[in-house]
Amino acid sequence: MIGSLTLDQLRVLVTIAELGSFSAAGRRLKRAQSAISQTVATLEGVQGVTLFDRSGHRPRLTDVGRALVVQARFILASASRFEAVAAGAREGIEPELAVAIDPLVPTAPLIESLRALRDAFPHLPVSFSTEGLRGAERRLRRGEAALAFCLLLPSVPEDIVALPLVEARLIPVVAPTHTLAQLGRAATWADIEEHIQLVLSDPATPDGASYGIIGTRVWRFVDLGRRLDFLLAGLGWCRMPEDLVAPFLKNGRLVTLRVDEEPSASTGTLTVYAAHMRARPLGRAGRWLLDDLRTRFGMPVSLNGLQGW
Template sequence: MAFTSESLKVFLAVLDGGSFSAAARKLGRVPSAVSMAVSQLEAELDLTLFDRSTRKALPTPAARALEPQARQVAGQLNLLDAHALQLHQGLERRLTLAMAPELQTGAWSRPLATLAREFPTLEIEVRSASQSEAVRMLHEGSVQLALVFERPGIDEREAFLEAGSQLLVAVAAPGYPASGHGVPLGEAQMANARQIIVASGEPTASDPQIVLSHRVWLTDSYLATLDLVQAGLGWAYLPQPLIQPLIASGSLSEVAFDNMASQMRLWVDIVWIKSRPLGLGATRYLELMREQLKTGPRRS
């Protein structure tokens, strides 16, 4: 086999340095050793890779033809070495996060871009789940981290990181009665206006939203809820980052209540199980979230 990791390194060093002496300095070797390695590679390939008629080592057309694939293979070898080191340091094969649908439009996915850059071989899976489903998956061990809204009480099996907040806004289609046409809705009107919420089965106390209506439709995602609201079939609390452009364009209207605010801020926790050590990817995700939250609002 002509090309090895070592001969590949020498070949690229000569290409980059333009001479055997420059390659030798880069590799920490003497020029004669580099020249000998190249000569051996040329003999095994039965190709002339460098023109030695001048003091420089000028690449031949054969060398230039081999260069793109050589650099690709060298990159893959570097990636393999880095992956092996990260596995030794505790990198998990896959990092799985359960995330409430309301949070997928917020800041909680931003650290994933850094993880992709720092750990390019790490598989990342983001599961959309209701509040109760996310917690269930966490305790069953099918996810390492769960991003959920703050819950009453503390489970001693869990550790958590406060992770900012999400603003939900009550909205309706401009023509829907609950939009109020600029007039705040009273309690009786709220109770009779259809509310569309994201929940798994019947709404429970663990769901992050307040149920104000006697007439409720359920969906399993905020995009489905948004479609129903835009179709004029009900009103809903929707994440502010999702609906702000639609309010600005007049496609949605903010619902006004006469006895409460139309906006609801919910605090978010990232939760994991104390008895299960986190891998390198999950640990780094938490570090990135802490850095991101230094300038953000904190709950009182």
């Protein structure tokens, strides 16, 4: 019987429930009361239920009527979103925007940009996923994300369009109880090699290429938060994003590890890119999000005229 159900019938049902009478619903919907009554009677007849108790001065919803009003509101809202997505597609807005990020991406500006995106495109379905190292790039390649904020090591692949977004500054840190924090001098690389390094790894290829690893005493982590727990517990040292550890440096739970004669091969910054597959250009909402993010990161530029985006 669902085939005989119409959005108009549901709209009439919800309007009566909101206003409390058939006549008031008729006035709002600009219809005669008899037309409203006939719509309700048809809905009740087709569905085989009684929606209103008409024994009193004003119609009252039955128990099943109250339950179905809830469902009717849900269906009407879904229909409105359906129409909004279709209208957006006609204007070049993606039907959905899937975003993936690597763990080293600064999150505060991203959160604010996603809030602004929601205000600018209120009907746009957005999906979001955080990934282990290089996971965002994999989602991009599998078609599970349209836009990735990620590291691209050792270089940007040919089939990906990547725009530098921000330089993530990594600093060596350690718990104040750790041996390296109590040397009373800058640590040499020989000192550091004796201690466990807490390394963020790609879960898909844990034995793949390594960047910035010193020595052989390595504990590997997929999750940045779990690595931070071990760091705070004094179980090793590592380089961490400066913005993430700033509160712990301020309250004394971490200290900066002073390093003497740091090898030139070790990296202090990593480039975070906004990336999409070259064969799948971004739509209007994706470009808007990047415009907003670059402004928040202090890199104002309009992407609307940028070839490839």
